[in-house]
Amino acid sequence: MKSRASFSKLSVLVISILLLVVNGALGTILILQSRNDLRQQMQGRMLDILNSAASLLDGDVLEKLQKEDEDTPEYQYSLGILRAFQDNFKLDYIYGIRDMGNKQFSFTIDPAPVDPGEFGEPIVYTDALYSASLGIAAFDKEPYEDKWGRFYSAYVPVFNSKGKVGGIIAVDADADWYEKRLREHIITVLIICIVSLLAGGIIVFLVISKLHRRLSFINIEMNLLTEEVDELAHALKIASGRRSDSFEYNDSYKLYEEDSQSLKRDEFEELYNCLKYVRNELQQYIDDAHKMAYTDALTGAANRNAYVEIIKELDAQLAERELDFSIAVFDINGLKPANDSFGHDYGDMLIITASDILKDFVGSENLYRIGGDEFAAVLDISDDKKLDKIFKAIDSAVAETNEKNTEFNSEAPLAISKGYAIYASGKDSDVQSVFRRADEQMYSDKAAYYKKHDRRHR
Numbered sequence: 001m002k003s004r005a006s007f008s009k010l011s012v013l014v015i016s017i018l019l020l021v022v023n024g025a026l027g028t029i030l031i032l033q034s035r036n037d038l039r040q041q042m043q044g045r046m047l048d049i050l051n052s053a054a055s056l057l058d059g060d061v062l063e064k065l066q067k068e069d070e071d072t073p074e075y076q077y078s079l080g081i082l083r084a085f086q087d088n089f090k091l092d093y094i095y096g097i098r099d100m101g102n103k104q105f106s107f108t109i110d111p112a113p114v115d116p117g118e119f120g121e122p123i124v125y126t127d128a129l130y131s132a133s134l135g136i137a138a139f140d141k142e143p144y145e146d147k148w149g150r151f152y153s154a155y156v157p158v159f160n161s162k163g164k165v166g167g168i169i170a171v172d173a174d175a176d177w178y179e180k181r182l183r184e185h186i187i188t189v190l191i192i193c194i195v196s197l198l199a200g201g202i203i204v205f206l207v208i209s210k211l212h213r214r215l216s217f218i219n220i221e222m223n224l225l226t227e228e229v230d231e232l233a234h235a236l237k238i239a240s241g242r243r244s245d246s247f248e249y250n251d252s253y254k255l256y257e258e259d260s261q262s263l264k265r266d267e268f269e270e271l272y273n274c275l276k277y278v279r280n281e282l283q284q285y286i287d288d289a290h291k292m293a294y295t296d297a298l299t300g301a302a303n304r305n306a307y308v309e310i311i312k313e314l315d316a317q318l319a320e321r322e323l324d325f326s327i328a329v330f331d332i333n334g335l336k337p338a339n340d341s342f343g344h345d346y347g348d349m350l351i352i353t354a355s356d357i358l359k360d361f362v363g364s365e366n367l368y369r370i371g372g373d374e375f376a377a378v379l380d381i382s383d384d385k386k387l388d389k390i391f392k393a394i395d396s397a398v399a400e401t402n403e404k405n406t407e408f409n410s411e412a413p414l415a416i417s418k419g420y421a422i423y424a425s426g427k428d429s430d431v432q433s434v435f436r437r438a439d440e441q442m443y444s445d446k447a448a449y450y451k452k453h454d455r456r457h458r
Helices: 002-056 059-064 073-088 127-133 175-224 226-240 267-293 304-318 335-342 344-362 384-404 431-453
Strands: 093-101 104-107 144-146 149-159 165-174 326-332 367-369 374-379 416-422
Touching: 002 073, 002 093, 002 149, 002 165, 002 175, 059 073, 059 149, 059 165, 073 093, 093 127, 127 149, 127 165, 149 175, 165 175, 304 367, 304 374, 304 431, 326 344, 326 384, 326 431, 335 344, 344 367, 344 374, 344 384, 344 416, 384 416, 416 431
Parallel strands: none
Antiparallel strands: 093 104, 093 165, 144 149, 149 165, 326 374, 326 416, 367 374
């Protein structure tokens, strides 16, 4: 039994070293995570600001502006919006951009009080800027440099009445400021890791010293308990087969009594049982976290993460065979004015009600909330008549809801723009192609709605 005690001592030493290595690895992960979190915070703030500004601008106006229009009401209105955001959010630079074609871009409106970009002056090309020209908001992954300095910039497209990109607005973040903040984060994490490693090293040293003394005692006792080894092994085998949810642990238990001549509880058996219990608990947490990661908290519908996964799955299936499916896109009209006029609680009520109606007609398992006021449904329907029937039923349900629900304000009732597209073999290369066609139809429906109700989407 002496070799067993030596093996136990060696195992404890190896585990202790591994814990130190893991601690160092976690420090590295924390540094990387800190960098990503800082970047995401900056990116999220800039894109939020730009999306708010873009909702107030008119893409038709931005598309037609010329240098000689600087004194016109349209130009001054757009300039005033950008200037208000620059002042209220303490921005260094927020400005308008025009796509000149062939990946060439130039300034349009720049409210900077000092050294603004001249109308028509070229702008440094970045991949994120090009992405915005295609209708997708983006953020620079690497800093670029121009005559004003080094910057990370965010870009958001402003769509015209035809659903095309009429202009782009951008916000700059000083790269030196960002890198300084990043260094501060890294230094803080390094200090924490170093302190943690030192504390961990001291603790491990103390634990090993104590365990060494205890394992020496166990070695002596084990020599007296040789005849009971088989019985103990059998007990360990039985213990390993128990249900993890039946375990009960007492933090005050001891491996043995100081004055006892025999071991009360095997340390490795206890560790095994504890690990099984923790694993069982973690599995429940993982299941809950998975559900939260793919469910929209406000509406209970699947969220954008779930939508991205189903699109990947469909694209993989399309690579192997043809499919019959369609995508429907829905957007709540006038949500921002409703939020501004009646509060976000009212806007949330519109979103929840719209989600409940859509679930009734497209199926809760098929509905995804992919944006603040935008939903998508992936349906195994390839019949225009059936889809038109569903859309008419949704319109009727919306009208009935507005009529019966006394909580809805007549100035901001529930209204949903809709569009769908059926996958066409040979025409659609992937699911995104189907989505774009559905999205275009939805925007046409939205334009018709605002034309009929004499309102603009701001």
